Each structure stands twice: as C-alpha cells, then as structure tokens.
Amino acid sequence: MEHFLQFLKDEIESVKKSNRYRFLREISSKPDRFITVNGKRVLNLCSNNYLGLAGHPKLIEAEINTAKEFGAGSTGSRLISGTTSLHLELERRVALLKKTEKAIIFNTGYMANLGVLYALIGSNDAIFSDELNHASIIDASRLSRGKVFVYRHNDMEHLETLLKSGKNFNKKIVVTDSVFSMDGDIAKLPDIVFLAGKYSGIVMTDDAHATGVLGENGGGSGEYFRLSDKIHIQMGTFGKALGTFGAYIAGCKELIDFLINKSRPLIYTTALPPGILGATIAAIDIVSSEEGKRRRRLLMLKSDKLRKLLNDSAIDTFGSKTQIIPIFVGDEKVAMMLTSKLLENGIFVQGIRPPTVAPGKCRLRVSMTIPTDIDNNSE
Ligand SMILES: Cc1ncc(COP(=O)(O)O)c(C=O)c1O
Structure with a gap:
C-alpha cells in the first residue's frame, strides 16, 4: 500500500x-x-x-414523463432486455435528422468512436486521421488493429500523399471531426469525400459539435455540405447542442446491422435510461423546428x-x-x-x-x- x-x-x-x-x-x-x-x-x-437546450422546460418535462412511464433504468443491454420503444423511436428520429437509412444509439460519443473503428478495422486495414481529431478517435484507432496514418490538420495534399502510400490496404477509412473540438474550424469535407472516393476509401465524420448546429435543420456537417449520402459513417453526440447525453451512429442499414452484431461497446453495456431518450427526442423536435x-x-x-x-x-x-x-x-x-x-x-x-x-x-x-x-x- x-x-x-x-x-x-x-x-x-x-x-x-x-x-x-x-x-x-x-x-x-x-x-x-x-x-x-x-x-x-x-x-x-x-x-x-450551445443551443441552450439542457435546461429547456420541454426537455425536462419529457424526461420526467418518460421516466414515469418507462422507469428509471433500461434494465439491460440492448441485445438482452434494454431495447424499449423509446430507443427505436429515437433511432428513427436520428436517421430522419441525418437523412440516412438507419441509426443506432451508443451510450457516449467516446464509445461510439471505439465501437465503430474497433469493430470495422482489422490488421489489413488503414485509418487516415486528422491530427486534431478528438481523443476518442485517437484511442479508437489505437485499439483497432489497423495501420494509422495521421495527416496534418485539414491538409488535403498530405491526406492524398498518405492515401497513395496506403493504397494497398484492404479497407481504408478517412475519419475526421467535422467541427474541431478545440479549434472550432470545419473539416474540408467535400475534398475529403473526393479523395476517399479516388482511393476507394470510406468516410467517417464525428459530428459531436456539428449536430444541431450546422445545416438548415441542424442535421450537422452532412446537411451543411449537402453530402449526407456520401459520408458512409456519421457519428454524433446528444450531450452537446442537444443538451442531453448519449450518442449515435447513422448510416446504411447494413452498417447498423453490422454494429449490432460486432460492436462490443454497443453490445456489452447497459442501454441508456428512458428519461434521457425522452428528453433527446424532445431536443430533436426543437432542433428541427x-x-x-x-x-x-x-x-x-x-x-x-x-x-x-x-x-x-x-x-x-x-x-x-x-x-x-x-x-x-x-x-x-x-x-x-x-x-x-x-x-x-x-x-x-x-x-x-x-x-x-x-x-x-x-x-x-x-x-x-x-x-x-x-x-x-x-x-
Ligand atoms: C469531437 C468529439 N467526439 C467525441 C466526443 C465524446 O462524446 P461523449 O462526451 O458523448 O463521450 C467529444 C466530447 O466529449 C468530442 O468533442
């Protein structure tokens, strides 16, 4: 001792x-x-x-009402007894906001980033990551078994050089914060989408600071750049502009099905409690109004x-x-x-x-x- x-x-x-x-x-x-x-x-x-929603009377009322109806806790992990109709409703609402086929809730943004990169990237794959990406992307990259290439902040020439040198990897994923959490600037998504396409790569955005803030309807960076259908994996959080807690991954239905089957931070943890889900649905109502x-x-x-x-x-x-x-x-x-x-x-x-x-x-x-x-x- x-x-x-x-x-x-x-x-x-x-x-x-x-x-x-x-x-x-x-x-x-x-x-x-x-x-x-x-x-x-x-x-x-x-x-x-950012939007002043954490203390909004509608969110607080929704949190109380959903807790009264569904209880204080979710009582299990998503695959066992923790999927309520509120989880499914929130996932439908997120997919609508993000203009994707489907979405899945994670308990935090940190877990969502771990949950995607760890499940998706194996030893024959490569991650191309902006040097100013959030710590959770850095940790997720370390946890994955892939080769990690870090490109200079928002430097598209450097990204292309790295993509070229890593072109023989099996899966290649370019991952970026869309609004950088410590600098407040915006990723060059049109260029990233173009370069990833050129080298047959996947694009993943972290919309933690863009959800609710960027885009006409608060849909985030995909809506802001009109690129929702070109970004394969969109991650975002509820704990910032939406004022509550939790996170999501939005994308095609196969991606969500894959995560439900393979993503350990999604599978091996108790699902979010009902009150938070009710408040988050109320937040999305406001964001899109x-x-x-x-x-x-x-x-x-x-x-x-x-x-x-x-x-x-x-x-x-x-x-x-x-x-x-x-x-x-x-x-x-x-x-x-x-x-x-x-x-x-x-x-x-x-x-x-x-x-x-x-x-x-x-x-x-x-x-x-x-x-x-x-x-x-x-x-
Ligand atoms: C860019 C970014 N990604 C992910 C996260 C993690 O989200 P969460 O707080 O929901 O774990 C944060 C902040 O915490 C963040 O700023």
Whole structure:
C-alpha cells in the first residue's frame, strides 16, 4: 500500500510541476448562460450546451414523463432486455435528422468512436486521421488493429500523399471531426469525400459539435455540405447542442446491422435510461423546428460578433468558424492564471493544456451558448 500511495503522490507532483494539474469545480445551478460555480454566479463561456437546450422546460418535462412511464433504468443491454420503444423511436428520429437509412444509439460519443473503428478495422486495414481529431478517435484507432496514418490538420495534399502510400490496404477509412473540438474550424469535407472516393476509401465524420448546429435543420456537417449520402459513417453526440447525453451512429442499414452484431461497446453495456431518450427526442423536435432555426441563427450571430471583436484586437482564434472560439495563449501557466482571474471576475472559461492540445498551443476555449429563454436575451 505504501508503494502504491507513493506512486500516486509522485505522479500528482509531476503533473503539478508541469503546470498540468487538473481538478474539479462544483456547479450548483441549472445549465444556462449564467451558472453558479463554487458558490458564485458567473457567465458561462465553457459549456457545450450551445443551443441552450439542457435546461429547456420541454426537455425536462419529457424526461420526467418518460421516466414515469418507462422507469428509471433500461434494465439491460440492448441485445438482452434494454431495447424499449423509446430507443427505436429515437433511432428513427436520428436517421430522419441525418437523412440516412438507419441509426443506432451508443451510450457516449467516446464509445461510439471505439465501437465503430474497433469493430470495422482489422490488421489489413488503414485509418487516415486528422491530427486534431478528438481523443476518442485517437484511442479508437489505437485499439483497432489497423495501420494509422495521421495527416496534418485539414491538409488535403498530405491526406492524398498518405492515401497513395496506403493504397494497398484492404479497407481504408478517412475519419475526421467535422467541427474541431478545440479549434472550432470545419473539416474540408467535400475534398475529403473526393479523395476517399479516388482511393476507394470510406468516410467517417464525428459530428459531436456539428449536430444541431450546422445545416438548415441542424442535421450537422452532412446537411451543411449537402453530402449526407456520401459520408458512409456519421457519428454524433446528444450531450452537446442537444443538451442531453448519449450518442449515435447513422448510416446504411447494413452498417447498423453490422454494429449490432460486432460492436462490443454497443453490445456489452447497459442501454441508456428512458428519461434521457425522452428528453433527446424532445431536443430533436426543437432542433428541427422554427425555434431550432432561431436558436442556430442567434448562436451564429453571437459567435461571429465575439470572433470579430477578438480578431479586431489582433487576437488569434485559430481559424474558428463556429460557436467554438479558442483564444490563443501559448503557455500553460498563463492559461491557468487567466482562467482563475476571469473566474474571480465572474467569467467561467477553461484554459486548455496538453495533452488535449499540443505544447505551446494552450488556449482559453470559449464556447458560445444562447440562453434557454431566447426571448429574454438581454444578458
Ligand atoms: C469531437 C468529439 N467526439 C467525441 C466526443 C465524446 O462524446 P461523449 O462526451 O458523448 O463521450 C467529444 C466530447 O466529449 C468530442 O468533442
């Protein structure tokens, strides 16, 4: 036990020395633009509740009502006793939103990325992955037995060079975040679709930060680029703009059937509870309605305004084009000092450090959100 304790203490000490020590902050209010952090009311600039839906009365009511009707838990994994009519209804609604034949729910986006790449990619296959892809894609690539080629961020020439050198692999999959989680820029999907087609590859997008936000109806990057039918695997999450929890994979019916049979993170885990499913269906209702369009417009207006203000003051925002607006800082210590100072002054924004971003590229990651009550938008 003493050795174990010493190991833990040494590890924590070394994280502290490199200014990468992390700790938890307590939030004690409903999600909205203003929240209570460590007992203090602050402006929330670091939530993924982009459309303000997490505290929406319709979602909360749906969550309560579905829990009353279907219970607090799903009682089993999807293949045993955990598939309720709510799971199937939500999957139909996701497929409609994404304009795909079918969809399947995963418990988290992390598990969805693991669940696809691990099931699909074997030792004769290759993954072509943008260097700024989310950690869950990196971990999924490691877990798969395929060869991993990492291309420079959004660099299509580099992607093509790698595709050429890997052309003899059996399956080739190009996988990219569509909206990059720490930079807020958008993947060059038309070029990626073209290049993947040229080298007989499969395209997979991670729409975690695009679902509900991009596209006329909030369908994400496929709708935004009018490429829904050219992206073979579309992953996305419910825990961000949709305001709830969970994730999905959307695609053709054979893909979904394959995952139901082969994807371990889908098969060997308890299915999502009914309340979350009810709330997520209510969120999709809003996202595809006039109210959803208004929310998206307002979010983009506010994001553009802030980005312009920062850029006019010569502050680097890393090519952000969306609601995620990084503010370049560079050094770990400065990023964390700014985070604490801003919190003291009533603004909650997180400094982002390695390993989440590359050394020297620390930043404040501002994510814009709109209030739950958009008609009371004075703040
Ligand atoms: C791009 C991206 N993919 C996947 C995930 C994982 O999703 P989840 O939080 O549902 O596990 C996240 C964030 O958490 C993300 O930012």
